[in-house]
Amino acid sequence: xxxxxxxxxxxxxxxxxxxxxxxxxxxxxxxxxxxxxxxxxxxxxxxxxxxxxxxxxxxxxxxxxxxxxxxxxxxxxxxxxxxxxxxxxxxxxxxxxxxxxxxxxxxxxxxxxxxxxxxxxxxxxxxxxxxxxxxxxxxxxxxxxxxxxxxxxxxxxxxxxxxxxxxxxxxxxxxxxxxxxxxxxxxxxxx
Numbered sequence: 001x002x003x004x005x006x007x008x009x010x011x012x013x014x015x016x017x018x019x020x021x022x023x024x025x026x027x028x029x030x031x032x033x034x035x036x037x038x039x040x041x042x043x044x045x046x047x048x049x050x051x052x053x054x055x056x057x058x059x060x061x062x063x064x065x066x067x068x069x070x071x072x073x074x075x076x077x078x079x080x081x082x083x084x085x086x087x088x089x090x091x092x093x094x095x096x097x098x099x100x101x102x103x104x105x106x107x108x109x110x111x112x113x114x115x116x117x118x119x120x121x122x123x124x125x126x127x128x129x130x131x132x133x134x135x136x137x138x139x140x141x142x143x144x145x146x147x148x149x150x151x152x153x154x155x156x157x158x159x160x161x162x163x164x165x166x167x168x169x170x171x172x173x174x175x176x177x178x179x180x181x182x183x184x185x186x187x188x189x190x191x
Contacts, residue, residue: 058182058183059183062179062183064158064159064162064183066159066162066163069155069156069158069159070156070159070160070163071152071156071159071160072149072152072156072160073159073160073163074122074160074163074164074165074166075120075122076165076166077119077120077165077166078120078121078122078164078165078166079112079115079119079120079121079122079164079166079167079168079169080121080122080124080160080161080163080164080166080167080168080169080186081107081111081112081121081122081123081124081135081169081170082124082125082161082168082169082170082171082174082176082177082180083101083123083124083125083131083132083135083170084099084101084125084126084170084171084173084174084176084177085101085125085126085127085131085132086099086101086171086173087099087101088127088131089126089127097173098173099171099173100171101170101171102171103134104134104135104137104138104139105138107135107138107169108135108138108139108141108142111169111190112139112144112169112190115142115144117142117143117144118143118144118145119144119145120144120145120146120147121139121144121145121146121147122146122147122148122149122160123135123136123139123146123147123148123149124149124150124157124160124161125148125149125150126150126152126154126157127150128150128151129148129150132148132150136148154176157176158176158179158180161176161177161180161184162180162183162184162185163184164180164184164185164186165185165186165187166186166187166188167186167187167188167189167190168180168181168184168186168188168189168190169189169190169191170190170191171191172191177191178191
């Protein structure tokens with residue numbers, strides 16, 4: 001078993017070497033790049049003390065190019081809710097894998113109960129806005145101003161989540177949410 005110092009030295013060495021050689025890893029099977037944050041997601045979540053210790057280095061290493069990927073950005077006073085919708089994406093496995101998202105009422109009352117009438121929220125989802133309609137209805141019933149951000153590609157969704165300044169909210173099983181919370185500048189992350 002490695003001690004914390006050995007892991008820290010190894011991670012820092014690997015991250016430095018990888019950064020010098022590879023901004024992205026290329027996946028020949030899908031003929032696309034795989035982002036390093038996706039590859040590291042499970043590892044970083046298991047070594048929280050190291051993620052904190054190397055926070056500044058990780059932010060530099062995993063720098064995300066907003067100019068080439070962001071189509072839209074969150075308003076500075078807007079709460080951003082990531083509706084991942086694992087149930088629609090994996091209808092046969094979401095339950096057994098424990099990918100349970102808060103229903104609209106839980107989201108409005110428990111996760112975002114601190115918002116006041118007139119506050120704004122953006123719902124980011126990779127599926128059509130129709131799949132998020134029950135959340136829109138619940139937010140509007142509380143007097144919140146809602147917009148749905150959908151129809152973007154993955155990097156644009158990630159960039160939108162990272163652009164949140166007020167807060168970003170969603171399920172911890174979403175690597176996009178966790179990395180946006182870690183690398184972004186939101187003052188609050190609710191997962």
